[in-house]
Amino acid sequence: MYPFAYTRVSDTREALNAGRRGGRYIAGGTTLVDLMRETVERPETLVDISGLPLREVTATERGGLRIGALVTMSQAAADRKVRSLYPVISEALELSASAQLRNMATIGGNIMQRTRCTYFRDVTAACNKREPGSGCAAREGFNRMHAILGTSDDCVATHPSDVAVAFAALEASVHLLGPDGERTLPFADFLLRPGSTPNREQAVQRGELITAVEIPALPRPLRSGYLKVRDRQSYEFALTSAAVALHVSGGVIREAKVAAGGVGTVPWKLPAVEQHLVGERPSEALWAAAVARAAEGARPLRHNRFKPELLQRTVERQLRIVGGTK
Amino acid sequence: MSTDLPESAVPPPTDSSEPSSAPTRRTFIATSTAVGGVVLAGGVIGGTLLGPEEAGAAAAAPSSRVSLTVNGTRRTVTVDNRTSLLDLLREYFGLTGSKKGCNAGACGACTVLVDGHRVNACLTLAVRMEGVEVTTIEGLADGDQLHPLQ
Numbered sequence: 001m002y003p004f005a006y007t008r009v010s011d012t013r014e015a016l017n018a019g020r021r022g023g024r025y026i027a028g029g030t031t032l033v034d035l036m037r038e039t040v041e042r043p044e045t046l047v048d049i050s051g052l053p054l055r056e057v058t059a060t061e062r063g064g065l066r067i068g069a070l071v072t073m074s075q076a077a078a079d080r081k082v083r084s085l086y087p088v089i090s091e092a093l094e095l096s097a098s099a100q101l102r103n104m105a106t107i108g109g110n111i112m113q114r115t116r117c118t119y120f121r122d123v124t125a126a127c128n129k130r131e132p133g134s135g136c137a138a139r140e141g142f143n144r145m146h147a148i149l150g151t152s153d154d155c156v157a158t159h160p161s162d163v164a165v166a167f168a169a170l171e172a173s174v175h176l177l178g179p180d181g182e183r184t185l186p187f188a189d190f191l192l193r194p195g196s197t198p199n200r201e202q203a204v205q206r207g208e209l210i211t212a213v214e215i216p217a218l219p220r221p222l223r224s225g226y227l228k229v230r231d232r233q234s235y236e237f238a239l240t241s242a243a244v245a246l247h248v249s250g251g252v253i254r255e256a257k258v259a260a261g262g263v264g265t266v267p268w269k270l271p272a273v274e275q276h277l278v279g280e281r282p283s284e285a286l287w288a289a290a291v292a293r294a295a296e297g298a299r300p301l302r303h304n305r306f307k308p309e310l311l312q313r314t315v316e317r318q319l320r321i322v323g324g325t326k
Numbered sequence: 327m328s329t330d331l332p333e334s335a336v337p338p339p340t341d342s343s344e345p346s347s348a349p350t351r352r353t354f355i356a357t358s359t360a361v362g363g364v365v366l367a368g369g370v371i372g373g374t375l376l377g378p379e380e381a382g383a384a385a386a387a388p389s390s391r392v393s394l395t396v397n398g399t400r401r402t403v404t405v406d407n408r409t410s411l412l413d414l415l416r417e418y419f420g421l422t423g424s425k426k427g428c429n430a431g432a433c434g435a436c437t438v439l440v441d442g443h444r445v446n447a448c449l450t451l452a453v454r455m456e457g458v459e460v461t462t463i464e465g466l467a468d469g470d471q472l473h474p475l476q
Contacts, residue, residue, distance in 0.1 A: 004388065
């Protein structure tokens with residue numbers, strides 16, 4: 001680990017001043033400290049924002065939820081409002097990491113986390129995300145865990161977060177505070193596909209601070225849930241995952257929100273699946289037909305040719321779990 | 327109930343003054359990593375050998391003063407900012423009950439309670455622990471009555 005200066009801030013103004021001078025914000029630190037130890041990350045100054053008042057989960061006037069950036073994963077997962085309104089969020093959180101990490105890691109940090117691609121973490125390997133222009137060792141390397149959707153010639157790394165898949169499905173937005181004031185980004189615009197600049201993973205400007213993630217109101221009743229398929233039942237990243245939310249009224253699906261994890265360079269929203277579901281009555285045949293195009297555009301790599309089919313099956317199974325079979 | 331220790335730092339555990347006795351695994355590890363995390367550390371941080379660049383930089387590594395309560399005792403120390411809570415506990419305070427397994431947040435061998443919540447001490451920077459209460463495996467006993475985990 002390289003030496004760094006450390007400063008603790010007590011209000012957002014102080015934080016933004018430190019951020020503008022190039023300081024790196026640290027919240028839970030579970031990704032950042034780990035990557036600093038591997039010398040993948042080499043910040044000169046850490047700005048400790050854990051004292052900022054961003055630890056509340058609040059209901060919005062519009063009927064949604066606002067989750068403060070410093071709410072921990074365990075706090076969000078246990079929150080009554082989250083559990084009753086959006087089970088897909090609490091389920092995604094509880095299937096992530098370990099209890100210790102969930103006690104440390106925050107919602108803001110979760111969506112800022114870097115990829116878990118092993119070549120990104122290995123400073124001796126070629127990685128365009130870590131060192132632009134150095135190449136991609138994963139393309140021809142061991143790429144079983146890597147992405148099949150949203151990839152580019154320069155990068156095939158998956159986004160590792162589970163809760164971000166739920167956020168993508170629910171069409172959340174990210175509240176940011178910067179030197180020029182506040183702005184709000186749709187979640188789909190917050191996380192960036194690699195393209196030719198895989199080193200840029202989030203649409204945050206220098207010194208900008210995430211203040212909250214907002215979940216929009218959705219028609220009720222809403223049933224939702226998260227399914228994670230992985231090599232072992234605990235403490236493992238997803239091979240595939242599915243976040244599903246359905247509003248069924250009068251026996252007909254009126255709203256469908258579906259996204260997949262473990263397959264994309266960003267959480268992968270599935271509009272084709274959603275469109276297939278809306279206006280239809282839940283049935284086994286519907287679930288099967290809806291996922292026919294779930295893996296459209298997939299570009300599997302040598303070791304993950306199983307992913308397109310596994311993705312379809314994962315989404316189908318979660319549609320059945322959430323939507324029932326009547 | 328916390329008792330205050332007046333000294334600003336407790337010297338790291340070191341058995342290097344022991345004369346000729348053959349080193350055990352524990353004394354070997356203790357003596358070879360004892361300087362980890364201390365401000366004066368030159369080439370070793372938390373028991374990890376540094377590369378030449380890192381070691382060069384270590385001479386002037388920024389440090390900070392932090393006060394925390396460990397198993398009911400108030401401690402104030404000055405640490406290299408890079409020091410993990412785990413290294414502070416093990417190599418500065420001699421509390422070796424928390425183990426260094428993966429040192430990457432995966433194995434959980436370093437688990438301690440911070441303000442009552444279990445966390446990975448290896449991924450926790452000691453400098454961030456101002457004012458918190460840390461409980462290690464050593465601190466779980468109720469008097470002479472050992473905790474089941476012990």
